Amino acid sequence: MDLASTPAPAATDRPRPQSPRDLFVSCTWLALQGFGGVLAIVQREMVEKKRWLTPDEFLEDWAVAQVLPGPNVINLALMIGDRHFGLRGAIAAVAGMLTVPLAVILVLAVLYAHYAGNPQVAGALRGMGAVAGGLIAATGIKLIPQLRRHPLGFATCLVLVAVVFAAIAFARIPLGWVLLVVGGVACTWTWRKIAP
Amino acid sequence: MTIVMHWQDWLALFAQYLMLSLLSISGAITTVPDMHRFLVSDHRWLTDAQFSSSVAIAQAAPGPNVLFVALMGWNVGLNAGGGIGAGLQAWLLGLLGLAITMVGIMLPSTTLTYFATRWGHRNRTRRGVRAFKQGMAPIVIGLLVATGWVLAGGNHAGNAPAWHLWLLSGVATFIVWRTRIHLLWLLGAGALLGALGFV
Numbered sequence: 421m422d423l424a425s426t427p428a429p430a431a432t433d434r435p436r437p438q439s440p441r442d443l444f445v446s447c448t449w450l451a452l453q454g455f456g457g458v459l460a461i462v463q464r465e466m467v468e469k470k471r472w473l474t475p476d477e478f479l480e481d482w483a484v485a486q487v488l489p490g491p492n493v494i495n496l497a498l499m500i501g502d503r504h505f506g507l508r509g510a511i512a513a514v515a516g517m518l519t520v521p522l523a524v525i526l527v528l529a530v531l532y533a534h535y536a537g538n539p540q541v542a543g544a545l546r547g548m549g550a551v552a553g554g555l556i557a558a559t560g561i562k563l564i565p566q567l568r569r570h571p572l573g574f575a576t577c578l579v580l581v582a583v584v585f586a587a588i589a590f591a592r593i594p595l596g597w598v599l600l601v602v603g604g605v606a607c608t609w610t611w612r613k614i615a616p
Numbered sequence: 617m618t619i620v621m622h623w624q625d626w627l628a629l630f631a632q633y634l635m636l637s638l639l640s641i642s643g644a645i646t647t648v649p650d651m652h653r654f655l656v657s658d659h660r661w662l663t664d665a666q667f668s669s670s671v672a673i674a675q676a677a678p679g680p681n682v683l684f685v686a687l688m689g690w691n692v693g694l695n696a697g698g699g700i701g702a703g704l705q706a707w708l709l710g711l712l713g714l715a716i717t718m719v720g721i722m723l724p725s726t727t728l729t730y731f732a733t734r735w736g737h738r739n740r741t742r743r744g745v746r747a748f749k750q751g752m753a754p755i756v757i758g759l760l761v762a763t764g765w766v767l768a769g770g771n772h773a774g775n776a777p778a779w780h781l782w783l784l785s786g787v788a789t790f791i792v793w794r795t796r797i798h799l800l801w802l803l804g805a806g807a808l809l810g811a812l813g814f815v
Binding site for chain 2: 452491510524544550551559570580582609615
């Protein structure tokens, strides 16, 4: 077999962070773009641009980050950092997510004390909030094609997506119950489907 | 507002956030109601306005949403130091409060995540681990879209009609979905429309 003409890249050839410092800088830059939440930016930067994660890996990792306690994006950063550089990477990624944004938010809090009453400032915050909602919804919509290869089948998955959406957005059922009941059903069902 | 904080109070604050950290399934935002009970109703360390502005500023600012926790600690410290106008002592106590709440909310959950995900990675070929990860995929997608929906509709407070906000969110969703335009342009456009009074 002619190795030179085999285009399929091995797992080790995938783009990956160069060093813990690279992780720190990337996470800082990511966090500073994330108005109203960082998740949409994580998908855009780490999956679509840097390709440190495939869409499938992003979905799986995010599910784990979501179910464990703690902020999702922090958990996600910790997992990515740990995978590449162990504890050092995990600390670098989490520190990157928090350090500079923390300084920025303190400055904003002090400024806010002066301009809280200004209607333009309040309006700008509202407009950014509306856009931030759209960013997060689009992050979910872009992942839907990944469900085509799901063991439960595409149609079943779409029903599950719709059930979760309705339970949270309309019925306002506490998240713990939704995860426990709908998530439990989905995992058990998948477990039966992937029987060897 | 000025309050008195003894070292037992700082310790109680720290213990409360350590506990909330382990309860914050799917993000610290789900523990906001309990933080309100603890900080505002029970101990009166923060006013209602300080509490809500801590959440609102963190939502609008860049960075993970969990930073609202830092602002709560910061405000408790400022109150203990006699308010932001009281000078250096207030700022130092503010930083102390910030450190206490942030370390409290981060330490237990990150430690747990670190060890749990290592275990999961070592056992990734197990049927149970695979079923969990794959089974949660549609749930996660539904949650993302629902979070976007709640955020989009949750901040209507201006004079413009509510459908303006929904339109803005809908257009933003479509643009992010179908194009690769940089997200900061969209946020800037949202801020501009808001400042001009469209939403």
